[in-house]
Amino acid sequence: MLRQTLPVLILLLFTLNFTAVAQKSEQLKDERNSVKAEIEKTATEIKSTAKQKKTTYQQFLDLKKNESSKQEMVKTLESEIEQIDGRIERQNDVVNSLAADLGLMKATYAELLRKAYREQQSNQKFLFLFSALDFNDFVRRWHFCNNIIILKSDKLI
Incomplete structure (x- = not known):
């Protein structure tokens, strides 16, 4: 009986082995497909991250360029302020000079x-003296003018 059952048992073992191998094969295919999907997902994420990295780096470069432009603008404005301050100083000197000249002119x-x-x-x-009618009138007018001058000097008039 052992001889008869042995081939059946071997056949049964092979069948089970094939079934197990088939199941393992299916599992491996499923794992392979899931790993493949994971790899594709990771590749997509890497591409997305690379794009984001590139975008982020470009934004960084743009910000750096913007900062340097603003610094240049600040330098330009500072030089303009210095020029305007110099111009104001010169104009104040001119105003002071003209004010002094105006005082002298006044x-x-x-x-x-x-x-x-x-x-x-x-x-x-x-x-008044030469409009006199005669010499006596001239002398009288002359005395009158002298008296006026004396009174003005004494502050009486």
Whole structure:
């Protein structure tokens, strides 16, 4: 009986072995497919990450360029401010110089007005004296003008 059952047992073992191998083969195929899917997913993520990395790096470069542009603008504005400050300083010097000149001109003009007034007063005195009808009238007018001058000097008039 052992002889009869032995081939059946061997056959049964082979069958079970083939079934186990087939199941293992199916499991391996499933694992292979899942690993393949995982690899594809990872590759997609790597590509996405690479794109993001490239985008992030480009953004970094853009920010750096933007920063350098702003620094250049600040330097330009500082130099413009220095130029404007210099211009303001020069214009203040000109204003001060013109104010000093104006003071001198006012003093000179006041002196000219006083001289013109004195000249006019002296001319009026001469006109008053020379408009006399005769010599006696001239002398009388002359005494009158001298008395006026004396009174003005004494601050009576």
